Amino acid sequence: MDSSSVIKKSKSDLAIEMGRTMTELRNLLRQSIQLKIKEHGINITFEMLEVLYHLWQKDGINQQEIADLTLKDKSSMTYMIDNMVKRDMVKRVEDGLDRRNKLIFLTETGIELRRQLHPWIAEVYDLATEDFELKNLEYGIDMFQKMILHLRKSNPSSD
């Protein structure tokens, strides 16, 4: 275990390695899902799918809320929603109660897409976590959230 033939890595080396592995996994997940979408000849990007995913769970939220959920800037969201409106997946509706808001609702097309796409997403994630226990995943999530807390503590500006 501590044999001299094994190169010893420092904690920050390991942390950097974990960051890299994390990115590799995320790229691969995107790639796998995008491949599956393409195989079925659907004209939609991975990023749009991320937005749809949240709308399927809660329809009629505003752009800022979607931006928070997808961890993107609100200006990116203007661009994204524009694009999704063009492709008739969602529609913008003025909020009568607060006229600053534009509420985003799924169109029939957007609702219909769920039937096709949701199983594929689940399939990819299930494949990735094939031989995992629930508690493995919980452990991972917990570790990340701890790291996020540490970083936020020293950099409170970051929401």
Add this chain to the structure above:
Amino acid sequence: MDSSSVIKKSKSDLAIEMGRTMTELRNLLRQSIQLKIKEHGINITFEMLEVLYHLWQKDGINQQEIADLTLKDKSSMTYMIDNMVKRDMVKRVEDGLDRRNKLIFLTETGIELRRQLHPWIAEVYDLATEDFELKNLEYGIDMFQKMILHLRKSNPSSD
């Protein structure tokens, strides 16, 4: 543990949640490091730093290898290296042994940057992993690599 008052999440729900947390952490790491760079008035992006990081460990590799290490497309690397050459951090050298390759070497400036930047990177990662044991990190890396293996198995094209 299995109380009816607790909402039960499926494995793929948890996997998706982990994906989100992962992205949040990555954004935050980038943000923290970029802030630190900016505080010290250095004109360099996080992405360039990632390239430098690998060159500091092994100088004189080709663009494709850097792309693999940083998990980016080779066309992104053309753009990136162009930019870094302009800022005199690296130089392109034709490989006499294989004329397809352009070997990337650090300039004096690029070497010098290590002294300043490396401690900051380590500092951010150390902060993030403050109260972690080495084995926590190893556990996380191991979990990611398993997931990557599963995905690659079913999608061998993805290098």
Add this chain to the structure above:
DNA sequence: GCTTGATAGTTTGATTTAAAACTATCAAGT
């Protein structure tokens, strides 16, 4: 009511990214 600060969305500009089509080069088998 009016001011002040916060919030939602947009626009603009610059950067980063990947996919696809392309050129050049190498390497292996015939």
Add this chain to the structure above:
DNA sequence: ACTTGATAGTTTTAAATCAAACTATCAAGC
């Protein structure tokens, strides 16, 4: 030598990204 397939790099194009400056609206306190 010659073909064939693989590999490295570039160019082009379309998406996606964020920061900063801007408009419109709300909400709280005076």
